[in-house]
Amino acid sequence: MELFFGGKIITGASSAEGALVVDNGRIIKVSTEENAAETLAAEYPEAVKTDLKGLCIMAGGIDAHVHFREPGATGKADMETESRAALLGGITSVMDMPNTKPATTSIQAVKDKIALAQGRMWTNYAFHIGATNDNADEIAESAGMSMPGLGAIKVFLGSSTGNMLVDNQEALDRIFSIKTRPVLIHSEDENIIKKNLLEAKEKYGDNVPFEEHPNIRSRKACIMSSIRALEKAMDCGTHLHLLHVTTAEEVHMIRAAKIQKAKITGETSLNYMTFCDEDYAVLKGKVKCNPAVKTAADRQLLRDAFHDGIIDTIGSDHAPHLLSEKDAPYLNCPSGVPSVQQSLSGVITVALDEKTPLEKVASAMSERAADIFGIKDRGYLKEGYIADMVVFDPEKEFTVGKPAYKCGWTPYEGRTFKGWIKDVYLAGRKVVADGVLVEEKPSGQPLLLEPLRDA
Ligand SMILES: [Zn+2]
Structure with a gap:
């Protein structure tokens, strides 16, 4: 179990300081209420704490x-x-x-x-x-x-x-x-x-x-x-x-x-x-x-x-x-x-x-x-959803370097970007840390598309 706090939680609906708890690959709690970090820390004392000070977390x-x-x-x-x-x-x-x-x-x-x-x-x-x-x-x-x-x-x-x-x-x-x-x-x-x-x-x-x-x-x-x-x-x-x-x-x-x-x-x-x-x-x-x-x-x-x-x-x-x-x-x-x-x-x-x-x-x-695609359980920072998450630094400017593609190039190389991708989580597991791959072998899962309804 891991408690993320101190950063901005970015969703389609809001961007606010808050905290969230991940357990067993899923997001089990998200809060942007005042003192969310303290409240969730008290509620989940066993959770490992990760400070996201100055960073943003998004699906x-x-x-x-x-x-x-x-x-x-x-x-x-x-x-x-x-x-x-x-x-x-x-x-x-x-x-x-x-x-x-x-x-x-x-x-x-x-x-x-x-x-x-x-x-x-x-x-x-x-x-x-x-x-x-x-x-x-x-x-x-x-x-x-x-x-x-x-x-x-x-x-x-x-x-x-x-x-x-x-x-x-x-x-x-x-x-x-x-x-x-x-x-x-x-x-x-x-x-x-x-x-x-x-x-x-x-x-x-x-x-x-x-x-x-x-x-x-x-x-x-x-x-x-x-x-x-x-x-x-x-x-x-x-x-x-x-x-x-x-x-x-x-x-x-x-x-x-x-x-x-x-x-x-x-x-x-x-x-x-x-x-x-x-x-x-x-x-x-x-x-x-x-x-x-x-x-x-x-x-x-x-x-x-x-x-x-x-x-x-x-x-x-x-x-x-x-x-x-x-x-x-x-x-x-x-x-x-x-x-x-x-x-x-x-x-x-x-x-x-x-x-x-x-x-x-x-x-x-x-x-x-x-x-739009009806993807089951992913795409949102919401309770019950699988914890596929990205942590980025909106302030950090960086020069786009050589990409990891097999072809080894992109027309974006050399451009100045903001929004450096720091950490990436796949089903709650940290797979990229400080921009570096830390996972040993691929663990992507097939997506399940649910039939769209005529709403
Ligand atoms: Zn195409």
Whole structure:
């Protein structure tokens, strides 16, 4: 039993000095009343005491959008290396995307990934299942299952990654009629992108400059696709989670949908709150990602939307590639930015810069993700919840160093962040101490998603 006191307890609802008690892996008491530390110390005299003076304690980060590349591309990244980096960054649970090789487009493929993860994941985990034009039956079946490690449903409406581009109306109708799981949408219109790419090739030949990326994967491609997705979701009553929102227009759409009380939620990533189109001239392939980062005005609006709670969650979209691959010319350069280790500190930095209350960080980085995905017993600093927790120093500025990823780089390296991740707890066990991994072997557990209710 351990009593934490002297620090600020940050939840989506409040940020206040207080104390909490952890026993047997779970939070059994949280108090922000006056003299909470003394009261709880008297109530639990056997508890080991940990002083968090000057620090903040929050539920561990839930990153529902990572690409750990396993199986199929373990030269770039694997479950063990990337989950270790995530843990060091204060992320205690991840949900991995289905565009691996083979693609995770069947229940069996999810089971295979769960088997691969066993004993190798430093964080808790689940694996999303990807929709195709031909697997609607299996997707519907998965939505009714209660299997630890099984994630939500991912639909690539725009970008064909493997065979996962879904454009068959009948298949989409069936998927959008699912009510028990969120439907995650990658929203970019493939036809608009193809046309833009063709034009760029005509103009520049093989030497398309990286600055063209936001013109090729244009805002129009995002907006047109999102209009269709939101309209359909509102018709069908789908729990639609719009992934990596990049444009002001999509933020406004989500805001409008919420006024209509539609079950529309939105995610952005730190990449879109940090970089803008001007960075392509300098950082080139290192910030090539899909969707493209848009303008400085979009970046500011995304920061405002995080402040206002219009953006519900922040996923890293951690998508590692080797530096040698990212150094290739535009047309051969793969898209994706490695960032899971920087995500939480980076979001704390954005919050402090924008004078956004830290409550919003707790909300976007864990509580809302737990709600939207129906994650059982995690994501909150609340009595009865599993003690996945992160302790950070909001005052401490630091320079982002070499990340722990297998690929060994991130575009955030060298930037100044606030919100240093000091300690990380997984089910009450200290696994990171003073920024250093102290756990001997991975102990992440599969996440259990509970069916969503139509409330
Ligand atoms: Zn992604």
